Amino acid sequence: MKVAYVQMEPTFLDPEKNYSKAERLVRKAREKGAQLVVLPELFDTGYNFESKNEVESVAGQIPDGPTTEFLVELAREEEVFIVGGTAEKDERGNLYNSAVIVGPLGWGYIGKYRKIHLFNREKLFFKPGNLGFHVFNIGIAKVGVMICFDWFFPESARTLALKGADIIAHPSNLVMPYAPKAMPIRALENRVYTITANRIGEERGLRFIGKSTIASPLAEVLAMGSEDSEEVAVVEVDLSLARDKRINERNDVFKDRRPQYYVL
Numbered sequence: 001m002k003v004a005y006v007q008m009e010p011t012f013l014d015p016e017k018n019y020s021k022a023e024r025l026v027r028k029a030r031e032k033g034a035q036l037v038v039l040p041e042l043f044d045t046g047y048n049f050e051s052k053n054e055v056e057s058v059a060g061q062i063p064d065g066p067t068t069e070f071l072v073e074l075a076r077e078e079e080v081f082i083v084g085g086t087a088e089k090d091e092r093g094n095l096y097n098s099a100v101i102v103g104p105l106g107w108g109y110i111g112k113y114r115k116i117h118l119f120n121r122e123k124l125f126f127k128p129g130n131l132g133f134h135v136f137n138i139g140i141a142k143v144g145v146m147i148c149f150d151w152f153f154p155e156s157a158r159t160l161a162l163k164g165a166d167i168i169a170h171p172s173n174l175v176m177p178y179a180p181k182a183m184p185i186r187a188l189e190n191r192v193y194t195i196t197a198n199r200i201g202e203e204r205g206l207r208f209i210g211k212s213t214i215a216s217p218l219a220e221v222l223a224m225g226s227e228d229s230e231e232v233a234v235v236e237v238d239l240s241l242a243r244d245k246r247i248n249e250r251n252d253v254f255k256d257r258r259p260q261y262y263v264l
């Protein structure tokens with residue numbers, strides 16, 4: 001199957017403008033044959049909030065909010081699966097840094113993930129995710145979702161892999177330089193594909209690093225974005241590679257685990 005990232009620069013606090021941009025870039029990925037497209041974290045709102053009020057002004061419910069509706073419609077029109085990051089406000093007014101997964105006709109809204117490991121000032125606005133790590137079976141693949149800083153905790157990708165993910169969709173707004181180097185290792189140690197869709201640009205002095213990355217279960221970098229351009233990458237993945245956890249005839253990344261020694 002073919003998978004893609006969309007690397008883009010969201011306009012801060014302007015969801016309508018970001019919907020148009022995301023639509024154009026998802027279409028471009030679709031023209032190149034992508035069946036699963038990953039958008040950045042908070043693709044609809046931008047990232048560097050100053051207050052809870054600011055987040056509330058652009059956050060919506062999932063699935064009964066404008067961003068999920070936009071994504072469902074786009075996935076239906078383009079006949080593609082999409083994972084994208086968005087600011088969520090639940091019915092009680094709690095804010096989450098979330099991601100939505102949607103699919104073509106017959107699928108629509110599939111599910112959501114709420115970021116578990118909040119980064120830096122996100123802790124001032126968002127509640128930590130409370131839905132756990134989840135793998136969504138979309139028929140053509142099993143897709144696990146984590147968001148940006150979750151990568152720093154190897155348990156995130158490991159949990160998704162142990163739950164059966166073939167592919168980890170990783171919407172991001174990276175500001176530290178490490179993830180493009182680290183994600184191929186997350187892919188290797190779990191024998192999964194990873195798709196990190198990062199943003200570019202600068203907001204209130206905070207610069208995002210671009211370098212969106214698709215990595216293979218053998219730690220190959222199948223695609224890497226630039227530091228400063230909006231672009232899409234589409235690559236072919238072989239899921240049989242992600243479903244084979246053997247390293248050699250005597251080692252297997254799952255069967256050789258010794259979890260009794262992993263906790264204090």
Ligand code: ACM
Binds near residue numbers: 176
């Ligand atoms: C991040 O988690 N957005 C750095």
